[in-house]
Amino acid sequence: MNILQRNLKYRSLNFKENLGESYKLLQSKNSFSLIFLNDPFYQIAVPYYLKSLMKLEAGRLNNLNTQCKDIEQTKKKWEEEKRNVEALVRSIAEKKAYIERKKNEKLAYLEKIRTQKRYQQQVVATLERESKEIEQMIRKLASSNIQKAQKGRLSWPVIGSITSGFGIRRHPILGGAPLFHTGVDIAASYGTPVRAAASGRIIFAGWYGGYGNMVIIDHGGKISTVYGHLSKIVARVGEEIAEGDIIGYVGTTGLSTGPHLHFEVRVNGDPVDPLSWLIR
Ligand SMILES: [Zn+2]
Known part of the structure; x- marks a missing residue:
């Protein structure tokens, strides 16, 4: 009162x-x-x-x-x-809590991006290192001087359209990180037979990091071809094979977004544009 x-x-x-x-x-x-x-x-x-x-x-x-x-x-x-x-x-308290929550979410997101970026940089470095290693491997293992593969005469290892060309590109898996694409990606369904582009000798057949299951054929005269992401390999190292022989099957092993063939042509180990070597 x-x-x-x-x-x-x-x-x-x-x-x-x-x-x-x-x-x-x-x-x-x-x-x-x-x-x-x-x-x-x-x-x-x-x-x-x-x-x-x-x-x-x-x-x-x-x-x-x-x-x-x-x-x-x-x-x-x-x-x-x-x-x-x-x-x-x-x-006001609710708004403050909301802002705090958003701030934390943003920080977590930034941390995630940073982690992703670090991972991407590591993968890019690994892929670049692997490509260099392949170069060294080919130079060491390629012995024959008789060149069995001719420019513009290689048969297509699988029939399909080119989904990613040779050269600098934004990597589809690595969040658009620029990476030199050392070959071409040819679209083909899982399990499609992969055939030798020319006759030669198998110098590598096995798992190789980002390439997944990989086969390298030495065609002599410092020319070689590389086949990546295979689901299965049927060729054996040291085996002499003819053009069109099945060396493996299309897959998506290694760093791959889906079934396709990663195909490379290398001259003295250096990657060149496969489209100028494949038959038209
Ligand atoms: Zn590729």
């Missing part, structure tokens, strides 16, 4: 008491009062006094009542404002 409400209560009690006293005064039988009451002046003055007292008190009560109503309204307004502020505080 606030001060004004307490004040109002006090005033009401006080008023009742005043009325009571006046009534008692009117009803009292003592001589002193009778003298007064018999006085014509008091016969007029007392009711007049009581009437003004009542009017005054009624006015005060009315005033207090109005003030109380104002207070109630103000209180309601404040409570509403309090509720609004509380809602605002809650909303």
